[in-house]
Amino acid sequence: MTGAAETGTVEPGTVGTSTVELSVGGMTCASCAARIEKKLNRMDGVEATVNYATAKAKVSFGDGIQIADLIATVVKTGYTAEEPAPPAPAAPATPDGQPEEQAADPVLEALRQRVLVSAVLSLPVVVLAMVPSLQFDNWQWLSLALAAPVTVWGALPFHRAAWTNLRHGAATMDTLVSLGTLAAFLWSLWALFFGDAGMPGMRHGFSWTASPTDGTSTIYLEVAAGVVTFILLGRYLEARSKRSAGAALRAMLELGAKDVSVLRGGTEVRMPADRLAVGDRFVVRPGEKIATDGLVIEGTSAVDASMLTGESLPVDTGPGDTVTGGCVSASGRIVVAATRVGADTQLARMARLVEDAQNGKAQVQRLADRVSAVFVPVVLLISLGTLAGWLLASGDLTAAFTAAVAVLVIACPCALGLATPTALMVGTGRGAQLGILIKGPEVLESTQRVDTVVLDKTGTITTGRMQLQEVHAFGDTDEKELLRLAGALEHASGHPVALAVAAAAQERTGDLPAPEGFEDVPGLGVRGTVDGHQVLAGRAKLLTDAGIGLPEVPAAAAGRTTVAVAWDGRARGVLTVADAVRETSAEAVRRLRALGLTPVLLTGDNRTVADAVAAEVGIERVHAEVLPEDKAEVISELQAEGRRVAMVGDGVNDAAALATADLGLAMGTGTDAAIEAGDLTLVRGDLLTAADAIRLARRTLAIIKGNLFWAFAYNVAALPLAAAGLLNPMTAGFAMAFSSVFVVTNSLRLRTFT
Numbered sequence: 001m002t003g004a005a006e007t008g009t010v011e012p013g014t015v016g017t018s019t020v021e022l023s024v025g026g027m028t029c030a031s032c033a034a035r036i037e038k039k040l041n042r043m044d045g046v047e048a049t050v051n052y053a054t055a056k057a058k059v060s061f062g063d064g065i066q067i068a069d070l071i072a073t074v075v076k077t078g079y080t081a082e083e084p085a086p087p088a089p090a091a092p093a094t095p096d097g098q099p100e101e102q103a104a105d106p107v108l109e110a111l112r113q114r115v116l117v118s119a120v121l122s123l124p125v126v127v128l129a130m131v132p133s134l135q136f137d138n139w140q141w142l143s144l145a146l147a148a149p150v151t152v153w154g155a156l157p158f159h160r161a162a163w164t165n166l167r168h169g170a171a172t173m174d175t176l177v178s179l180g181t182l183a184a185f186l187w188s189l190w191a192l193f194f195g196d197a198g199m200p201g202m203r204h205g206f207s208w209t210a211s212p213t214d215g216t217s218t219i220y221l222e223v224a225a226g227v228v229t230f231i232l233l234g235r236y237l238e239a240r241s242k243r244s245a246g247a248a249l250r251a252m253l254e255l256g257a258k259d260v261s262v263l264r265g266g267t268e269v270r271m272p273a274d275r276l277a278v279g280d281r282f283v284v285r286p287g288e289k290i291a292t293d294g295l296v297i298e299g300t301s302a303v304d305a306s307m308l309t310g311e312s313l314p315v316d317t318g319p320g321d322t323v324t325g326g327c328v329s330a331s332g333r334i335v336v337a338a339t340r341v342g343a344d345t346q347l348a349r350m351a352r353l354v355e356d357a358q359n360g361k362a363q364v365q366r367l368a369d370r371v372s373a374v375f376v377p378v379v380l381l382i383s384l385g386t387l388a389g390w391l392l393a394s395g396d397l398t399a400a401f402t403a404a405v406a407v408l409v410i411a412c413p414c415a416l417g418l419a420t421p422t423a424l425m426v427g428t429g430r431g432a433q434l435g436i437l438i439k440g441p442e443v444l445e446s447t448q449r450v451d452t453v454v455l456d457k458t459g460t461i462t463t464g465r466m467q468l469q470e471v472h473a474f475g476d477t478d479e480k481e482l483l484r485l486a487g488a489l490e491h492a493s494g495h496p497v498a499l500a501v502a503a504a505a506q507e508r509t510g511d512l513p514a515p516e517g518f519e520d521v522p523g524l525g526v527r528g529t530v531d532g533h534q535v536l537a538g539r540a541k542l543l544t545d546a547g548i549g550l551p552e553v554p555a556a557a558a559g560r561t562t563v564a565v566a567w568d569g570r571a572r573g574v575l576t577v578a579d580a581v582r583e584t585s586a587e588a589v590r591r592l593r594a595l596g597l598t599p600v601l602l603t604g605d606n607r608t609v610a611d612a613v614a615a616e617v618g619i620e621r622v623h624a625e626v627l628p629e630d631k632a633e634v635i636s637e638l639q640a641e642g643r644r645v646a647m648v649g650d651g652v653n654d655a656a657a658l659a660t661a662d663l664g665l666a667m668g669t670g671t672d673a674a675i676e677a678g679d680l681t682l683v684r685g686d687l688l689t690a691a692d693a694i695r696l697a698r699r700t701l702a703i704i705k706g707n708l709f710w711a712f713a714y715n716v717a718a719l720p721l722a723a724a725g726l727l728n729p730m731t732a733g734f735a736m737a738f739s740s741v742f743v744v745t746n747s748l749r750l751r752t753f754t
Helices: 030-041 067-076 106-130 139-154 156-167 173-194 221-245 247-253 346-359 363-394 397-410 414-433 441-449 457-461 479-490 496-509 540-545 585-594 607-617 628-640 652-660 672-677 687-723 729-752
Strands: 010-012 017-025 046-051 056-062 080-082 259-264 267-272 281-284 293-298 301-304 315-317 328-331 334-340 436-438 452-456 462-473 516-521 525-530 533-538 561-567 570-581 598-602 621-623 645-649 663-667 680-682
Touching: 017 067, 030 046, 030 056, 030 067, 056 067, 067 080, 106 139, 106 221, 139 156, 139 173, 139 221, 156 173, 173 221, 173 363, 173 397, 221 729, 346 414, 346 436, 363 397, 363 687, 397 687, 397 729, 414 436, 414 441, 414 687, 414 729, 436 687, 441 663, 441 687, 452 457, 452 628, 452 652, 457 462, 457 570, 457 598, 457 607, 457 645, 462 479, 462 496, 479 496, 479 525, 479 533, 479 561, 479 570, 496 561, 496 570, 525 561, 533 540, 540 561, 570 607, 585 598, 585 607, 585 687, 598 607, 598 628, 607 621, 628 645, 628 652, 645 652, 645 687, 652 663, 663 687, 680 687, 687 729
Parallel strands: 452 598, 452 645, 598 621, 645 663, 663 680
Antiparallel strands: 010 017, 017 056, 017 080, 046 056, 259 267, 259 281, 281 334, 293 334, 301 315, 301 328, 436 680, 462 570, 516 525, 525 533, 533 561, 561 570
């Protein structure tokens, strides 16, 4: 992979360290990444991870190290690295707010042209060699004229990289390809000019295996040209696929608005979105993107957040509601006060999490890296051994040469290097589109091991907001009137139960009258005058203290808060209020069970409420009345039973439990502390997404393991076949190119995850 590198950012690491992300140019295979990583890690106080698929190096370094030192080390190794620079100006937007189509990648375009030219020139050479009946007098000289540009110009990237590596005392895949193709071409030149192959009327047979022939009349021009073309094609398809794999992250980075209408002294001023400051008020019209995270000050709109959360339905938003930058206002004009800007926005944090995950390495990749680091030197030794073995066994130089070249060409560690990062790129990118942020590759392995999922109640299984459930009127009292008078009184209170009653009353009865003589009775309820009636609303004790008897409440749901209502000295009815269970929670629990997980409810609420919620969603094991500081202890107790525990929560009091669990899933609607402690962040805040997140992580891990199996199996099977003379070098070149393309294409299947 060559070409212009993307820029990184410097950010603080642990005490006394900094972290920088450098883009590395010139890497062509996993061996390159392994060499750079090894050189960087040899520096004192440096810890580096180099990712071949993303062409980036993430480096942590101490105070005594400068970024220039890191770049110098990469350059000394034979590659290039880019210093961090400010972000490039955003691409201009079309009238509908969408970014214009990115310009074509010049490196990819140059590679495409090289492939096309090489293919056009190579095709006649390969056909003439494989079909003897098409061979005419002096056909071999036409083959030479066509194959020479392919071997020299078409394979120039391989030769250049091989020479650079040679000067640095190293060998990579380019070394193998360059050696193999040049050996085939130079043998052909010798046979044509100094042997019998250049004689007019010469005919040449074709064999899929290494077979004894007269070396002076044997040419390998089709091998030289065909191998170069196949490998160039494989590299082009690989580059295109890797570009597709990173499309989700690029799309996420493009979501932000480019400019914004800011209110200055009552006048709208158009300015770049990156100049917004916290506290600025800006206007969002229908169809426009919200420039940054903020609080709606005025106006209402249906906000489409599908690009961030995967939620297909717009959410009604009004004054007091929070909105997220990158979302689209589908209807209505709203004025928003900026609360987060720049790198602090949810969009920026999501992109950072996804990029960090893509640059990480799963444990299963470590073995592949160790193999890639020593693979090329081992292959060179195998090739020399093959040449010597054939010469000793048969004495036939032609067959020995054919087998040795096949070994050089077919051995490629690229598939090993691409197995993990490409699957990570696609999996994490697809997750981001669905509102699932996977923090790192090690998280994938954790999802495979967990067998128990602990669910927080408030805000996870329930909505976290009190809602009116039932209205019970006594005698001839009208239910609507009961709710109207109680709601009017409760509207003056700030208690969550009171707010739930007032909100339901407003929704069902319209505008509420203002109470007179309002009084809040601590711990009991409220009283006051509404429409000339002396109204009381609160606990049953509030009524009994006033000498008012309360009939038995019919069919009051277990675990719900009861609000008794009376006026003019007589009990009129009761209202039941509860933290409503999300509509999707029961289905989410069923899906978690289907994944082989045992659900456990964990809450600080009382036993009655907890049991009622658990029964409603289908959970059998309940830990109720648990203090916030004791939640992590419950997780530890489950782990002591031999369980691998996943925890789903959203509150600040869940942060310790999320960190203690083997796998922490933080609801994105929760606090920053919980999101920071979690391994997976569920942006949508829907428990159904938890099941989707575990499914996606497990599927990504399965793809990685499948890729690694294919890559190892390919090399284990191919090398002996080539050494045994059972593969023509051209066939070996095709197989080698196909292995890398297969791994990347297999990873791209994750784009269809739903």
